[in-house]
Amino acid sequence: MSTFRSIQAPAAVVMVRPHRFTPNPETTADNAFQSDAAKDQARAIADTAHDEVTQAVDRLQAAGVRVHLFEDTGERDTPDSVFLNNWFSTHSGGHVAIYPMYPRNRRRERRSDIIEMLKAEYRVRDVIDYSGLENDGLFLEGTGAMVLDHMARVAYTARSNRADPVLLERFSTHFNFEPIVFDTADTAGRPIYHTNVLMCVATEFALLGTRTLTDPRRAQEVIERLQESGHEVIDLSQEQIANFAGNAIELSGRDGRILALSQRACDSLTARQKARIERSARLLPLAVPTLEMAGGSVRCMIAGIHLSPRDTTAQPGEDA
Incomplete structure (x- = not known):
C-alpha cells in the first residue's frame, strides 16, 4: 500500500456533531436513499447519531487525520447539519467556495465560525459565495x-435539481x-x-456505479476520462450503491492514505474490490447506520481541507 500523500487526500477535515439529528422532511421528495423515522424515537435517534x-x-483522529469538530445544538432547526460537505468546499491555492442549497431548511446550515476557523488556521486567499443565487x-x-x-x-x-448546469460552469471557470x-x-x-x-475519486482508483449512468456511451466516456488521469475504475453494483459504497472519501493519515466509508458500505464490497482498494489506501469503516437514515453517509459527513496550514510559530508582525 502506498504511503505517498496527494492533493486528492486531505490530511485535515471539518465535521459537525449534531445534537438533534433527524431525517429531513424537506429532502424526501428527491432523496431515495432516505428512510422515515418514527416521531416517538426522535430523542433516541438524535442521541445515537x-x-x-x-x-x-x-477513529479518524486515531488514524492521524486532523479533525476540526463543531457542535450543532439544533436551535436553528438544521436536521442535516452533519452533512456539511454540501455547503462549502476548500481548494489548493487558498480558495473557498460557499454553495446555494436546494432545500430551504438546509440553507441555515452555513456557519461563519467554520469559515473564520479556516481563515485563522489555514491560508485563505478568497471566499467565493454563490449562496445568493438561491x-x-x-x-x-x-x-x-x-x-x-x-x-x-x-x-x-x-x-439533478441539486446541480444547476449554469452554476456548474461558473464554478468550473472560477476554480479551474x-x-x-x-x-x-x-x-x-x-x-x-x-x-x-455513486462515485468516489481517490488518488489511484475511482469507485463508480457505472450502471447508474443512463447513457452507456457517456458511461464509457467517464470511465475513459478516469483512466486517462491514472485511475483504476472499480465498478459498483446498484446494490452496493444503495448501501453507500460510493459515498467514501480518501484521506491522508499518519501511516498513509485511508479510505473512510461506512461499515455498511465496506460490508457490501467484494473481497476482490477490497484488495484493489487496499493496494492504494487502507479501508477505514465507520459505523453510522443512524446517520444513513437521512440518505447520506461518511463522505457527506466530511469536508476535506485542501488548504495550506498557517505557520503557528510565526511571531506577531511576521508573515504567517
Whole structure:
C-alpha cells in the first residue's frame, strides 16, 4: 500500500456533531436513499447519531487525520447539519467556495465560525459565495453535487435539481475545473440526487456505479476520462450503491492514505474490490447506520481541507 500523500487526500477535515439529528422532511421528495423515522424515537435517534459522529471522529483522529469538530445544538432547526460537505468546499491555492442549497431548511446550515476557523488556521486567499443565487433558483450542493478530481481538475456531476448546469460552469471557470455532466437513474428510474453517492475519486482508483449512468456511451466516456488521469475504475453494483459504497472519501493519515466509508458500505464490497482498494489506501469503516437514515453517509459527513496550514510559530508582525 502506498504511503505517498496527494492533493486528492486531505490530511485535515471539518465535521459537525449534531445534537438533534433527524431525517429531513424537506429532502424526501428527491432523496431515495432516505428512510422515515418514527416521531416517538426522535430523542433516541438524535442521541445515537451524536454518538456515531463522536466515534467516527475518534477513529479518524486515531488514524492521524486532523479533525476540526463543531457542535450543532439544533436551535436553528438544521436536521442535516452533519452533512456539511454540501455547503462549502476548500481548494489548493487558498480558495473557498460557499454553495446555494436546494432545500430551504438546509440553507441555515452555513456557519461563519467554520469559515473564520479556516481563515485563522489555514491560508485563505478568497471566499467565493454563490449562496445568493438561491434567490434565482440556482443550486449547486458542493461536493455532494460534484465529485472533484483535484489532480486532473475534473468536476464529475450527475444532472439533478441539486446541480444547476449554469452554476456548474461558473464554478468550473472560477476554480479551474473541467465539468463532466451525465444523467443517472436508480433501480426505480429516478435521477440520483447527489453524485457522491455513486462515485468516489481517490488518488489511484475511482469507485463508480457505472450502471447508474443512463447513457452507456457517456458511461464509457467517464470511465475513459478516469483512466486517462491514472485511475483504476472499480465498478459498483446498484446494490452496493444503495448501501453507500460510493459515498467514501480518501484521506491522508499518519501511516498513509485511508479510505473512510461506512461499515455498511465496506460490508457490501467484494473481497476482490477490497484488495484493489487496499493496494492504494487502507479501508477505514465507520459505523453510522443512524446517520444513513437521512440518505447520506461518511463522505457527506466530511469536508476535506485542501488548504495550506498557517505557520503557528510565526511571531506577531511576521508573515504567517
